[in-house]
Amino acid sequence: DVKKELIPAYVDQKNWSKWWSRVRTEIKKDPRFGISEKKKDTIFMRDKPVTFADELLDNFINGPSFSEKMDTAIEFVNNVEAEEGAAVAPFLIDYYTRQVKEGSPTKQILSYFILNGLVEFADAKKLKLDTVRGKIAEYVKESQELPLISMKITSYDYKKELITLIEETREDWPQVFAEILFETPVRIHKFIINNLIRAHAYNVINGFIDRAVTGAKQNPEIFLWVAKNLLSQAWDYPWLDYSYEGLSLTFFRLMNELKKIETKGNRLKNQAEDILYDNDSFALREIVSRGNPAFLGKIFDLFREIPYVDEAQKDKFYGIIRDKYPDFKLKTKQTAAESEDWALDVEKIYVSREGYDKMVAEHNRMVNIEMVNLSRELGKVSDVSGDIRENVEYNALMEKQTVLKMAINKLEDEIKKAEVVDLGNVSTETVNIGTRVTVEDTASGERDHYTILGPWDADFEKRILSYRSPIGLALLGKKAEDIVQLRQGDEVRKLKILAIEKKMT
Incomplete structure (x- = not known):
């Protein structure tokens, strides 16, 4: 086991992942060595030298599924030099040329991206990529399944190509982007937000933020990413429109809830704590500076019930509150029942008559278009012959449907509470x-x-x-x-x- 042999004598534990990622790629290219597919970080010396391109071809041929072949092809495109891969590339080109003609829309799109990456190994004219791209663009222009397709693409570069293609071919691309922003893990999201900002699609971003806060419990990773950018003021734009108090309260409710949501590991819990305490507790101090004693008492009651937060961090929070409000006192300790019944706080919205009509129109769109399309997508991906619990796409769409229902209910309540200003x-x-x-x-x-x-x-x-x-x-x-x-x-x-x-x- 390479890791056991090298740590700590030659490589620090904290630097291992970065160092091994780089060295592992170099070892893979060495024809004298191979890396075990079954045992992580285990290498072996070959009886006979085998080029990395030949090894990848063997993996490609024996790959049991399209997605596994795809992973091998991506590795080939990213790590094999043109000279070494010249003899192997035609096998990949033949396979993906067939997929472009015969495969499902998702396979066609992914195959086009791979063929585009194989240009350095073949004559671009023979690949007829312009024709293929035109076919793909026509599909993207009409498809209602782009968020699902994006979810299936694991390569950041190919996901980025899909985003660019969507923007080039669709008039409603900002709305499509808003749906893709809810996929996890968070990878392409910064690129999408920057594209939306460049296009001045501010209302789309504000709508995404509102829905991320509404569905924090269902999409904790998305909410934490949004909260990090807002609470750290990485997003500090004059056009932002959200309830700071509502965001902060939701953040502490989610921190309390993570003990049940994240039963294995601590990645999300650590993210949440980092948001509060990074940069000399900037976010925490900002929350305290904007809050009144009643609000701060409410969120601190939630915070002190969180079992995975150190007592020292709780004391620090309390001290920051006392710095602003010396007379601040703790209430009698209670159970965090509020997090058990996570009711949405719907604030009173003031609007003009035109704004009120927009609220009603948006509600109708969500109910009659977005929910209908989502139900159609669910019908397509559900597999009644298999175990639905193992259907990743189905589960992701079910979560999306839950968040959409919550957003619809929230908007209904806002419409009821809205006050039209004379x-x-x-x-x-x-x-x-x-x-x-x-x-x-x-x-x-x-x-x-x-x-x-x-x-x-x-x-x-x-x-x-x-x-x-x-x-x-x-x-x-x-x-x-x-x-x-x-x-x-x-x-x-x-x-x-x-x-x-x-x-x-």
């Missing part, structure tokens, strides 16, 4: 929902105009901001001539309010 009777004494505000940057003298409305009215491109957005929160309740501070990353901007008017119609 824009004709809005006071302009202070910045309020329905006012148009003129501000000036005190440093640069640059002026800007913002209309403050509800989350369903927000349109950052038109300078219509939600009252929950960073700028909206900073301006609410302020008067003309007031100066507000707006923190963006490490910078603090000062904005002077020049005028407050009623929203322009």
Whole structure:
């Protein structure tokens, strides 16, 4: 066993994974050595030298399934030089050319990506990739199964190619991306978010955040990724629109729930603790700085019941709260019953009449289009002859359906609680929902105009901001001539309010 032989004499334990990943690839290319497929990190010396390309061909031929052949082909494309692989590549090209013609849509797409990677081993014109790409693009343009196909692609590079193809061929690509963002593990997600930001698809991102918070219990890995970016302020954009208090409360509820969700290992638990305590407990200190005593008491009650958190970390949290509120006192210790009944907190939403109509239209879309399509997908992937518990696609879609039902129920409650603002009777004494505000940057003298409305009215491109957005929160309740501070990353901007008017119609 290589690992036992080399640690700690030659390689540190903490550096092992990175070092072995690099060296293992080099050993694989050496014709004198082989690596056991059955015993991890075990190598052997061959009786006769065998090139890495020949070894991969043998694995490819004997691979029992398309996915296993795919893994071998990806390794061939990524690690074999053109000269060494020249004799082997035709076998792979023949196989994937047949799959492009005869395979399922998923196999056709994946086969196209492999053929594209095999270009350096063959004449590109003979592969006729332009024709193949046109066929694939037509399918992608019409398919309702792209999130399922993305789920099946394990290669980051090929997943990235699929994302690019979707963006190039579909008008509704932002909505397709929003669905793909719920797949796990989290790998392609940063690339997708950056593409959405570049296209100014801010409402799609805000919708994804809202659904990630709603379905935190069903998709903990996705929620923790979102929470990390928001609580660390890696995502620090003026167009963001979410309830910071709702996010924070959900975070602590999930931390409490992880003791039941993650029964094997501690990966998610460690992620959650790292989010709070990384960078000198930045996220935790920010939560405390924004919270009132009642809210902080609520989340600390949840936090101190978490069995996998050290008492020292709990004491640190308590100390940070006491630094801001010296009179803060603990309540009588209770069981964390709140996490047992994870009821969604639905806040009252203020909207214009147009915003209210958008809420109703979105509800109808989710019920009559998204849920119907999801039910159709479930019907396609369910295998009544097999054990549904082992059907990964089916289980993933069931989780997605659960989250969608929760999102629909939440929106129904929001519609019931929504208050339509009479824009004709809005006071302009202070910045309020329905006012148009003129501000000036005190440093640069640059002026800007913002209309403050509800989350369903927000349109950052038109300078219509939600009252929950960073700028909206900073301006609410302020008067003309007031100066507000707006923190963006490490910078603090000062904005002077020049005028407050009623929203322009």
